[in-house]
Amino acid sequence: MDLLEIRGRLDQIDTQIEKLFEERMRLCSEVAEYKIATGKAVYDAEREKQKIESVQAMAEGEFNKQAVAELFLQMMTLSRRYQYQTIAGRVGGPDLGFHKVEKLETAGKRVVFQGLEGAYGHAAALQFFGKDADIHHVRRFEDMMVEIQEGKADFAVLPIENSSAGAVTDNYDLLLKYDNVIVAETFLPVHHYLLGTPDAELSDVKRVFAHPQALMQSSDFLNQHDWQQLSMENNAVAAQKVRDEKDPSQAAVAGEVAGEIYRLKKLAGPINNCPDNTTRFLILAKDRVYQAGAEKISLCFELPHRSGTLYSMLGNFIFNDVNMRMIESRPIPEESWQYRFFVDIEGNLEDAGVQNALYGIMREAKNVKILGNY
Template structure:
């Protein structure tokens, strides 16, 4: 058999496969209708496992057994997505529990941030809420989360991502532990300066204090000058410590505003690796609310440690024409080599495609949570 004959035979077989696939999907639609009537869930993990075991056993070779299992796994994943869309058409859309607002209330609110006055979080809070807002600080990120959850503050302003150093890992873990939700975001240009005590010179400095992220963002300057690096809670705390200890051999990496606030000498401005360095801050509240013009959704979920589980989960976005903007993973404490995934997508919780995609993920993932629409 020559190449042309092989291709012709494949064309015939492919046509048969497409016809059979469409017949299968038609039956899946009928299955969805019976599940609507009975209230039965679309996803039945045990039934799918039994089916995959059965069809893979029909293949002769070991290679084909694996291939058939993968093929049918994908077909079942597609059929579930089709069934979810049918449920949505019959008014069985997922109840998300979020309230839509015309505008986020920002007048007369209390706002908390981690660190002290002069920290970048403080600047981000002023940038979003204005100088007249009641803004106060706490020592730790977790303290800020507690203040919002308990209702002591209306909002918290927290860093979540930097354009140079990447994700602020602590924040992702805290978002899963507290019932607070992202309601807005703001982007703050970060301009790091080296600050010393009055009268100090750059040549005097041996040790530099700052937040770990700031140290990472200024690594080239620090390493080129052979400076010892010590991590502290945040950049403004570093500035305050240098003032209090009054040692010319010590300096802080912080904003120039923090330097002015604490009376420090500007030893060198703009020492960050990336001159376009920017930090993304999220605004958190303890209510499930979103603004009507919100365009980004953050979610998190866990998956079984099996081949293709993440691929199948992300397929919910593909089939519903939802664009994924970011994905981040974090180890699950106490479960070695298993991960929690954080995903940002474009869209609004009112969008039909978004709701259908979230329904699929919510039905099949473990510990699924919508972190916010903003």
């Protein structure tokens, strides 16, 4: 056969495959109706395992055996998605435990951040809540989560990722450890300045204090000078030290807010290696609410370290036309080679596609947690 004849034959086979696929999906709809009536679970791991083994046994050659296994795994994944959609349409989506509000009430509320006044967390709180907000600080990020849980604060400002340094991985773990939810986010441009005492000049500087990340993010500028670079707990602590010790040979790398609060002089800046450095902060609260116009959902789920499991989960988003913005994996400390995934998707908890996607994930993944819709 020439190429045109081969392609013609392939077209005939593809037409047959498409018609058989539609017939298979129709039967899957009948399966869904049966499972609605009986309460039987959609996902049957043993049944799928047997099916894969049986079709592999029919195939000839190692390549075809592997290929037919992948093909049927994909078809069964699509079948499950279709069944979940059918069931959700008939019995309704899952109860996610959130309630909608028209607007987030922030007036007169207490806000907590980690660090000292002048830290970037403080700047993020001022940016989101305004200068008249009731803002206070605690020493550790976990202390913020406890304050929300105990009602000592209404909102917390938690850094979750930086455009240069990446994810703040330990803070992802705090989102699971506590029942606080994400109700908003704010993006803070990070501009590092070299701050000194009011009487200092750049030529006086001999020692520079800052958080290790700030030193790293300003390394191009700092390494041009023969200065001792010393790590501190955070940049605000560094700025406070420079103010209190009144030594013109000492300087801090910190933000503009810290300079204003501690009345320090800008000796240079911004000195960031990357001028577009930005930190994303989450706004956390205890009440499980989301605003009417919320357009991003964060969730977490756990999967075994087995081929195809993540693909199967993400298929719920693909099949329901839900766009994924971010995925971050974290090992589960108490379970070797098992992982949890933090995912951000576009949408609102009222969206039918989102509900269908979450319906499927909540029935196949372990320990699914909706972290917030904002």
